[in-house]
Amino acid sequence: QKEVEQNSGPLSVPEGAIASLNCTYSDRGSQSFFWYRQYSGKSPELIMFIYSNGDKEDGRFTAQLNKASQYVSLLIRDSQPSDSATYLCAVTGPNSGYALNFGKGTSLLVTP
Amino acid sequence: GAGVSQSPSNKVTEKGKDVELRCDPISGHTALYWYRQSLGQGLEFLIYFQGNSAPDKSGLPSDRFSAERTGGSVSTLTIQRTQQEDSAVYLCASSTPISGGAVGTDTQYFGPGTRLTVL
Numbered sequence: 001q002k003e004v005e006q007n008s009g010p011l012s013v014p015e016g017a018i019a020s021l022n023c024t025y026s027d028r029g030s031q032s033f034f035w036y037r038q039y040s041g042k043s044p045e046l047i048m049f050i051y052s053n054g055d056k057e058d059g060r061f062t063a064q065l066n067k068a069s070q071y072v073s074l075l076i077r078d079s080q081p082s083d084s085a086t087y088l089c090a091v092t093g094p095n096s097g098y099a100l101n102f103g104k105g106t107s108l109l110v111t112p
Numbered sequence: 113g114a115g116v117s118q119s120p121s122n123k124v125t126e127k128g129k130d131v132e133l134r135c136d137p138i139s140g141h142t143a144l145y146w147y148r149q150s151l152g153q154g155l156e157f158l159i160y161f162q163g164n165s166a167p168d169k170s171g172l173p174s175d176r177f178s179a180e181r182t183g184g185s186v187s188t189l190t191i192q193r194t195q196q197e198d199s200a201v202y203l204c205a206s207s208t209p210i211s212g213g214a215v216g217t218d219t220q221y222f223g224p225g226t227r228l229t230v231l
Contacts, residue, residue, distance in 0.1 A: 034219070043203055043222040044155070088155070099145055099168060100205075100220060104154035 003027075004091050006103035014111055019076040021106050023089030026070065030093040033065055033072045034100065038086045047087075048074065079110045114138070116206050116223035124229045125194055133189045133226045137206030144187050145207070145220060146179060150200040158202075161187060194230045201225040 003026040013019045021035075032051055036044035050056045050063040050072065062075040072091075076083055086107050090100040117136040125131050137144050146158040157171040161181040172178070176194075181187040191198055205220040 036222075043201075043225045046219060046221065049219055090155075099157040099160050099171070100147075100155070101157070102147075102155040 004089055004101050004103040006087075006089050006106045008104060009107040010109050011106055012109045012111060013079050015079060015081060017079050017110075019079045019083065019108055019110070021074040021076070021087050021089075021108065023072045023074075023091075023103055024070055025072070025089075025091045025101075027091065027093060027095050027101075028067075028070065029095045030067075030070075030091045032092045033063070034090040034092075035061075035063060035072075035074045036088040036090060036102075037083075038088055038105065040086075044088055076108075079108075081110045081112055084108055084110050116204055116221055118202075118204050118223040118226050120226060121224065122227045122229075124231065126231050127196060128193055130190065130192045131194055131228065133191075133202050133228070135187045135189070135204030135206075135223060137185065137187070137204070138208075138221060141206035141208045141221075142184065143207045143218060143220075144181060145205045146187070146189050147203045147205065148200040149203060149225075155203065158189070191228075194228075196230050199228055199230045201227050 005024045034049045035047045037047050038044045048063045050065045056063045060077045064073045086105040088105045089103040119134045144161040147155045149155045159179050160168040163184050164181050176192045179189045203225045204223045207218040207220040
């Protein structure tokens, strides 16, 4: 089983701060990387995807990918209490049959 | 447009009974995936359909689990002789490859899930 690892948290940040969420993966053949947000009792909601090394920005969210280090991260700027949720890192590629291989998620708490 | 829909939203059954879970993907999406999420656990891949065929059944936990997809649209996940360890949220996702995108770049969109409780 190819591994996707995330710190379970909880990660607590004050409102307005930057939240940094990290993910490592073991399969070097991985091609696509996704961040999903999951509120308690709800299904995962796609935030961002990234395929190429470097940074990708979308509003307050920035995804960072480093394939050499097998590391992907998500930065949330100007964190809001509504960002409090579990963030799931997911990885896919030919070795997984293109099914998403999920980490167990990091719980983020943004305090007012 | 409409998202992925699943039914029922909740299902309570007795151990040993069979259950059917339904997924209606986003219109036009060719790929369909089933996952399950147990309490406190990550999402576990079960099975993947491309059109009506299932090239990857590697995640099905036992032969009590089966799935089919007809007309390249609706899919049904069947669990026979349910056990208490089958209790979980069963999530369906659909996707279609991004035009011109590399294989494996398609984005999966999830339905609301079916919460299965086996007593």
